[in-house]
Amino acid sequence: MFDFFFQLHPVIQGTAKGLAVILVIFPFAGACSLAERKVSAWMQGRPGPNRAIVPWIAWVPFLGKFLQRLGVFHLMADGAKFLFKEEPLPGHVNKLYFVLAPVVAMMPAFTTVAVVPFGAYFDPAGRLIPLALANVDVGLLAVFAVSSLGVYSLILAGWASNSKYPFLGGVRASAQLISYELSMTLSVLPVFLWINAPGQPGTMSLVKAVEFQSGAGLHWSGVWFGFLMPLSALIFLVSLYAETNRHPFDMAESESDLVGGFHTEYGAFKWSLFFVAEYSHMIIGSGVFTLLFLGGWNPLPGLPLATVAGWLGLAGTPLLVALLSLAVFLGKIVFLLFLFMWVRWTVPRFRYDQVMKLGWQKLLPLSIANLVFYALGIAFLERG
């Protein structure tokens, strides 16, 4: 079965893998929107969506009722609604760019998936083979380069809508993204200073970052970077919230002052594309955070994938090891996504000047100081 797949033309292989990942990410992002509704309901003492049910599932005694209460069928109902409802196209918009904007929103979200490794297995020789569409050496750089293209869709949407609130939303989104991009990039540099040694070929690979957190036992190589560099992790996380336009940095669409922000004029499927793109960004961002600071697919600090696979006797079956790594990685992503929602209902939205102040006057100097501190510290360690 696998031989047949590996004999295919690389382009066909790549397309198949890409489609598979998109087919996973798209419903995953949809499920996130449902999870968002459920989690916010629970936090507010409500049951949340709990009515939709498919008749023939309602006949299953306990499971049907349970799934109905969990609201999983609202996901299908929402999707079907967005697919079949009327597509409004306001008369005053610039039609080409108005339609283009949601597509542009989706592209960077799905492109970044290609370079994010989401699992790993060991080949018979014991080498780590990452599961990734493209295990490129520029790894993180590609993620940063492509994901920041996402802001173009917001600007495009705000501009093409030809009305005030979307325009303001687009302007805010771009200003915010530029402000936090800097501290985000600076905050991950200590990680790559740590990974790269002088005199060796440099790398920005995310797989390499995970390998450096894969030491076994009570040894500093098993400690995740999140514990070694807590300030880096914190700055990265805060910037990630700002980059994905999530609460408390919900400036681009803040409904209390901008109606809906950049997507005020959008409806139906075009609007849901923005929504899916936002959640895809969150998923990718959580994935990158996991890889850099939370040990990637290693279950616990000091307890790497190889050790756990050895305990479970999976060493000879790469497929099961890959599934195990995927489960661990997805588990961490799900926790981070929950954290996104958790923070959303805890921290109130910042004012716009507070967002700018935090970005330029607090996080940027802090990330530079952090970089200098770790650069000096690593230089000192290397010498000694």
Next chain:
Amino acid sequence: MAVIPLVRPTLTLLERTYLPQIASGLKTTLKHIFSPNVTLEYPEQRPAIPPGYRGVPTLVMDPNGREKCVSCQLCEFVCPPKAIRITPGEIPADAPTGHVEKAPQAFDIDMLRCIYCGLCQEVCPEEAIFLQNQYSMSGYTRAEMVNHKDRLYELGGTLPDSHHKWDKKLAAEKSGPAH
């Protein structure tokens, strides 16, 4: 002019990062995830109606099944939004309750006008109109939102009565000359 010197608390460095505050906030929201829901799932679960609730105005019968309204039209007169419209009618003298003499021929309450003030209940000398527990009125047309007499009695039902005013009056008439 009195000046209140305002002492702003000086925050420690840790407090100025807001991180401990955010952490305690996260703890609070997490607690709420596991606490029971505070909402009712409406159509299945209904709220408990407190005593003295002023719902939809209804007409009631006495325990003998006699309609209590005598169409005096006081409620029609007092109704601030003029939601009540009564057409008075007579009870035939040979009917069992003939001595009551009058009953409404038609009694309409326009629920699109009604403001649920309860003045009709307040003013009624016969204790015939009550604002009871019914709180949900809906209809597809304006005509549907007008409660006619039969609907008003259907909503109102029978309420206990301790006076039996008209029975006493009948007994007094039969026992001898009044006054």
